[in-house]
Amino acid sequence: xxxxxxxxxxxxxxxxxxxxxxxxxxxxxxxxxxxxxxxxxxxxxxxxxxxxxxxxxxxxxxxxxxxxxxxxxxxxxxxxxxxxxxxxxxxxxxxxxxxxxxxxxxxxxxxxxxxxxxxxxxxxxxxxxxxxxxxxxxxxxxxxxxxxxxxxxxxxxxxxxxxxxxxxxxx
Amino acid sequence: xxxxxxxxxxxxxxxxxxxxxxxxxxxxxxxxxxxxxxxxxxxxxxxxxxxxxxxxxxxxxxxxxxxxxxxxxxxxxxxxxxxxxxxxxxxxxxxxxxxxxxxxxxxxxxxxxxxxxxxxxxxxxxxxxxxxxxxxxxxxxxxxxxxxxxxxxxxxxxxxxxxxxxxxxxx
DNA sequence: TTCTAATTGAAAATGATTCTCATTACTAGT
DNA sequence: ACTAGTAATGAGAATCATTTTCAATTAGAA
Numbered sequence: 001x002x003x004x005x006x007x008x009x010x011x012x013x014x015x016x017x018x019x020x021x022x023x024x025x026x027x028x029x030x031x032x033x034x035x036x037x038x039x040x041x042x043x044x045x046x047x048x049x050x051x052x053x054x055x056x057x058x059x060x061x062x063x064x065x066x067x068x069x070x071x072x073x074x075x076x077x078x079x080x081x082x083x084x085x086x087x088x089x090x091x092x093x094x095x096x097x098x099x100x101x102x103x104x105x106x107x108x109x110x111x112x113x114x115x116x117x118x119x120x121x122x123x124x125x126x127x128x129x130x131x132x133x134x135x136x137x138x139x140x141x142x143x144x145x146x147x148x149x150x151x152x153x154x155x156x157x158x159x160x161x162x163x164x165x166x167x168x169x170x171x
Numbered sequence: 172x173x174x175x176x177x178x179x180x181x182x183x184x185x186x187x188x189x190x191x192x193x194x195x196x197x198x199x200x201x202x203x204x205x206x207x208x209x210x211x212x213x214x215x216x217x218x219x220x221x222x223x224x225x226x227x228x229x230x231x232x233x234x235x236x237x238x239x240x241x242x243x244x245x246x247x248x249x250x251x252x253x254x255x256x257x258x259x260x261x262x263x264x265x266x267x268x269x270x271x272x273x274x275x276x277x278x279x280x281x282x283x284x285x286x287x288x289x290x291x292x293x294x295x296x297x298x299x300x301x302x303x304x305x306x307x308x309x310x311x312x313x314x315x316x317x318x319x320x321x322x323x324x325x326x327x328x329x330x331x332x333x334x335x336x337x338x339x340x341x342x
Numbered sequence: 343t344t345c346t347a348a349t350t351g352a353a354a355a356t357g358a359t360t361c362t363c364a365t366t367a368c369t370a371g372t
Numbered sequence: 373a374c375t376a377g378t379a380a381t382g383a384g385a386a387t388c389a390t391t392t393t394c395a396a397t398t399a400g401a402a
Binding site: 216217219221222251252253254255256259277 | 378379380381382383384390
């Protein structure tokens with residue numbers, strides 16, 4: 001299995017949902033400093049230079065980043081940011097659903113800015129490649145199940161695991 | 172969120188899928204020592220008294236147990252079993268899909284003997300209650316998605332999070 | 343500007359998981 | 373049943389992500 005295989009590669013190559021495009025990030029729009037401040041205020045948090053920098057770096061960087069990776073990136077820009085701050089802020093943003101936590105297997109938690117279009121993940125357990133996909137049918141059925149048991153859904157985690165095309169051919 | 176709420180209860184009350192019944196465990200059949208040995212051999216592991224005891228205890232006990240809890244239970248019966256053994260064996264069984272790992276939020280991993288009828292979990296983020304459900308439609312759509320991207324699926328994780336009926340009324 | 347509570351960074355604490363290694367115990371082959 | 377070869381074991385140490393602590397600093401309301 002993925003989580004027990006120390007030989008898998010470490011990149012988290014991401015295949016964008018069909019239709020794919022050439023964007024580096026989902027967020028083609030750029031965020032001004034005011035945008036960033038707005039987002040922080042909406043979380044009922046005070047605006048600090050650290051938080052602005054962290055959020056900005058998260059937005060500009062690639063998706064699926066770990067707290068450690070984000071910390072290192074931010075460090076290079078301004079060493080007046082501690083790991084605890086990055087970590088705490090990520091947690092806070094996760095609570096406010098500004099970012100989404102991805103826990104795949106037993107690897108360190110990765111974060112992504114919550115995309116406007118919800119998607120789920122399919123991971124190749126051989127090479128670690130992550131494919132993102134959307135499927136309204138699945139969502140609909142989830143709601144049905146929730147209703148059946150009287151639950152009011154807040155969110156969900158759907159992760160498919162398997163072997164991707166190229167790994168199937170290799171082996 | 173669940174994982175940040177230190178006030179949620181710690182029991183993992185489980186609601187069986189409709190139609191429910193009065194069984195303590197999914198496994199009404201009892202396992203003889205030979206059954207246990209067979210299962211261990213099928214995993215290409217040697218039969219040892221520790222593994223027999225661990226598997227037996229897992230089978231008799233409630234579902235959704237942590238490595239620590241299982242270790243404590245097994246300890247009471249035979250103190251010649253170390254935590255490492257329990258832990259390693261659980262990992263091994265997870266790899267062979269004899270048990271399934273449940274990672275809900277950031278709480279310690281829980282294990283359950285992989286039920287013959289696959290099911291997923293819906294968790295109340297207020298009280299921690301776990302409902303198990305089956306839904307063939309969702310599974311079918313998952314396969315469709317996988318085929319679309321050329322993946323051969325091995326397994327998946329689907330966890331719904333929300334507020335259960337009684338917690339909705341409380342608040 | 344002043345005050346207060348929120349935020350911060352560094353380091354230590356925690357907690358789960360994983361590894362190490364000397365010892366013991368399976369089991370296949372006799 | 374005996375034995376060699378290998379797998380498994382337990383205790384504890386190591387690792388790693390995550391979380392907390394706390395004294396110093398800072399944001400932002402009044």
